[in-house]
Amino acid sequence: MSTSETAPARDHSGLILTAIAVSQLMVVLDSSVVNIALPAIRADLGFSPTGLSWVLNAYMLTFGGFLLLGGRAGDILGRRRIFLAGIWLFTLSSLLAGLAPNAWVLVTARALQGIGGAIASPTALALIATNFTGPARAKAIGVYGAVSGAGGVVGMILGGVLTQWASWRWTMFVNVPIGLFVAALATRHIRASERASGRFDLAGALLSTVGVTALTYGLIRTPQHGWDDPQALTALAAGVVLLVAFVVVESRHTAALMPLRLFTHRNRVSANLLLLLLGGTTFGLFFFVTQFLQNILRLDPFEAGFAFVPWGVGIFAFSHLVKPLAERFGVKPVLIAGAASTAVATIWLSRITEHSSYWTAVFGPMTLFGIGVGLQFALITRIALSDVPPQIAGAASGVLNVAQRLGGSFGLAVLVAVFGSVVASADHNPVHIAHGYRVAFFVGIGYALVALLLAVFGLTTAAKPASRPAPGLAEASA
Incomplete structure (x- = not known):
């Protein structure tokens, strides 16, 4: 690997961080901006009620399936090269999605967006791991965490605005100028890197992509068809078998797609598990609070989007x-405080009824949850990337992204299945729906409490990074 990739970027670090942060905002925003537009998409392109879910599912499938491959490709082929390839694919497929004349083209474009x-x-x-060091890296990861957390809320608001005053197609077109901006910045300011030596793990790539x-x-099918659905069970079983085979292959490969030494570090494993649980809680709460706002409080999509502002403000501010909080109190206490905040927020939400109002039942929990995510996300990311050699930083990033994505998919599938079993035989009475x-929120409490226990007992040190970083919580060596 060339020294140009590993050397800290000082002259243009602000522009590099802007390109990285805006690219992440674009990807995260796209996961939520389309939600508000779904009814308009269905009316315009003639989707069936069940077929409409594939506007979301096509993106989730390819995004989750190609994460490990995408992360490792950057290590092997050069990060700027692969980053630009992903940005261009995402941008062009967004243009195709906005121009889609029929349902089939839109679903195909959404799948291509997921790959990008x-x-x-x-x-x-x-x-970030290879272009920033020391305090600059901590700041960069903080910005990345704030954008990752708040992007979903921005997407909800933007989706409502664009759909109501323009067209659902602009929820796709909006990515085009953003993508062009990021590509221009990255081409000009992110240093090119040489291809790393080593063979590409084709068997691992195939097994991990198909397995994930x-x-x-299987996880996105269960909410609609139940946990006893033959296709869902077959997909889940096949996924588990393929991923077990993937681990076996990785243990024997000299240039593994997912080096197993990433999992020999207790704090790194704990960080990935924390993000998996946080993803499950966040996806579930985001989904059900949205339903509560529209089905019980009868807010329109535009109002429902703005109802999530406290969540986004909490994430952005505390990221x-x-x-400074970690420097004063230590990393572990701050993580525990964040996990406790999300647990309290989930417990508070479990008290909603059909008579609850936004200010008494939603505003407080959303603020607390945003604070909790803001406190946790950047620190979890720093821990997961700590002491990772630069040549496998992409693989470590891919594992972290997979943990969040699978945690979200699994967490949401379980909560939706529980919700469906409770209201299956009920009518649309608000009393039954609110119950x-x-x-569902009670199950979410379980995720949040396990995450809190993991923060307390999973991490091995409470070092203050500003003074004497202990192994595992120190900044990663570049």
Whole structure:
């Protein structure tokens, strides 16, 4: 690997960080901006009620399935090269999605968007690990965390604005100027890197991509068809078998797609598990709070999007406070505080009824949850990338992204299945629906409490990074 990739970028570090942060905003925003537009998409392109879900599922399938491959491709082929490939694919497929004349073209374009996002997202995080060092890296990861957390809320608001005052097609077109801006910045300011020596792990790439895709498909199918659905069970079983085979192959490969030495570090394993649990809690709460706002409080999509502002404000504000808080109190106490905040927020949400109002039942929990995510995300990312050699930083970033994505898919599938079992025989009475939301939130409490226990007992040190970083919580060596 060339020294140009590993050397800290000082002259243009602000522009490099802008390119990375905006690219992550584009990918995260796309996951939520389309949600508000779904009814308009269905009316315009003639989707069936079940077929409409593939506007979201096509993106989730390819994004989850190609994350490991995308992360490792940056290590082997050069990060700027792969980052730009992902950005261009995402941008062009967004243009295709906005121009889609029928349902089939839109679903295909969304799948291509997912592949582009899976290539760009882990590579963007790896670029932080290899272009920034010391306090600059902590700041860069804080910005990355704030954008990753708040992007979903921005997407909800932007989706409502564009759909109501323009067209659903602009929820796709909006990515085009953003992608062109990122590509221009990256081409000009991110240093090119040489191809790393070593063979590409084709067997690992195939097994991981098909395995994660099968697992993701099974998880997104269960809410609609139940956990006893033959296709869902077959996909889940196939995913597990393929991923076990993937681990076996990786243990024997000299240039593994996912080097197993990433999992020999207790704090790194704990960080990935924390993000998996946080993803499950976040995806589930995001989904059910949206339903509560529209089905019980009868807010329109535009109002429902703005109802998430406290969540985004909490994430953005506390992502910037993480560094001084960690320097004063230590990394572990701040993580515990964040996990406790999300647990309290989930417990609070489990008390909603059909008579609850936004200010008494949603505003407070959303603020607390945003604070909790803001405190956790950047620190989890720093821990997961700590002491990772630069040549496998992309693989470590891919694993972290997969943990979040699978955690979100699995967490949402379980909560939706629980909700469906509670309201299956009920009518559309708000009393029954609100009861189903409460039960789903109770399951979410379980995720949040396990994450809290993991923060308390999983991490091995409470070092203060500003003074004497202990192994595992120190900044990664560049």
